[in-house]
Amino acid sequence: MTERLDAYRDRLRGFLPDLLGVRLLEVSPERVTAELEVRRELCTVPGILHGGAIMAFADTLGAVATVATIPPGAGTTTIESKTNFFAPGREGTVVRGETTPLHKGRRTMTWQTRVTSADGRLLALVTQTQMILPAEGG
Amino acid sequence: MTERLDAYRDRLRGFLPDLLGVRLLEVSPERVTAELEVRRELCTVPGILHGGAIMAFADTLGAVATVATIPPGAGTTTIESKTNFFAPGREGTVVRGETTPLHKGRRTMTWQTRVTSADGRLLALVTQTQMILPAEGG
């Protein structure tokens, strides 16, 4: 399992999740969790995490969750994403994301990600739909 | 006007839009435009711009548009954002965002951002609602 988590972490290396500092904690077809440290450069004004960072964080987790679910060789792309923001992420803290499935279809999957503060407050809720791209020749 | 554009650019310095490389081109209460170069570190897999970068790009523009509209001293926060993705942004190209108002209310404003490729193809459409936070003592 640790080996598998490392494989998912490797996939993110050098891409946006890496630039943001997304740290995957757990990857399974039923649940993906991760952390993000609220550094100044992820903020929108001093002290407040940028909503875009929250959406990018969640989008990453939903894509990882889809990859963890679909057959090897199949691909995925986000076709739509909706976020409601409830409270600010604070600079210097660590926010947590937890992604769980709403729907796992053959053509699409829908995931919901709760982004929470260290003390468990719901900061944002993200619902996203992933299109499944069948493996070539599949 | 150039001075004013510089002031908006300065507000982004050191924060997420700067990390992503958002370049504001035009800021007015009726239209905000910007560019984003699709660098490898903004991608999700080699060659393809991360959906999270698109959402963060648009969220920045909607917030700038709100600030350009509200009275000095008032603040704003994104309360919800919806994105539909239509086509991939390609690494090595420059994508463009254009934000225009759908609604300018006293309590909320809603903006729509078209993200397009250099050849004008619609890559994503983002609709977001900004809450207006009145100036202290206002």
Next chain:
Amino acid sequence: MTERLDAYRDRLRGFLPDLLGVRLLEVSPERVTAELEVRRELCTVPGILHGGAIMAFADTLGAVATVATIPPGAGTTTIESKTNFFAPGREGTVVRGETTPLHKGRRTMTWQTRVTSADGRLLALVTQTQMILPAEGG
């Protein structure tokens, strides 16, 4: 409590929820539940509940939940609503809606409604934001 449920039912009389046949089962600030019988005239094609009926059903529940939460005299209006559809509601069955809070703020509240079939399958998920309109002179 029964009396209070009757008061909520009375508020819907003669309006869209009545036309659709929404039956409130439970109303509290933490949970609203209701049923809807899938009659032919609520369908989109023979046998399949119209997505619009699902959205109207959920919108009703979110508004009732808000009214159950805010002070007497205050009002509410839906400012945005997002629905993901997962499976069809079948003609001749009864679908159920359950609305719970995601966020209860002073200016806005956000509710999530699960619409399920009689056997518990998730048919649709609706997330909506209600603006709170303060009581006159409040």
Next chain:
Amino acid sequence: MTERLDAYRDRLRGFLPDLLGVRLLEVSPERVTAELEVRRELCTVPGILHGGAIMAFADTLGAVATVATIPPGAGTTTIESKTNFFAPGREGTVVRGETTPLHKGRRTMTWQTRVTSADGRLLALVTQTQMILPAEGG
């Protein structure tokens, strides 16, 4: 063309759009328009059109637009829908819906519907994604 419009109207007969009173005015793969009279039984409180009626109205138009675009025999289902509400529809008036394409893909299509008052004010904007269901044996 008139004949074709009649065919679309016939498809709605006896179903939810008929119950609501949706009147199709124009159907083409590039544009669908319709009217809805704001009767008391479509309201949420006296005088104000129910948000659910607006969403059902738009959902109908997006589905009709999809059917007008896809090959005969193919089907469609709404997979997600997002609405922003800006101003109330008034009882006794007629609201108008205009649906235009954002994206026409092989697997999905995305439509945007502007719902306006008789004097052209934007009341709501609906963005919805339709899944294309290939014809049997197609």
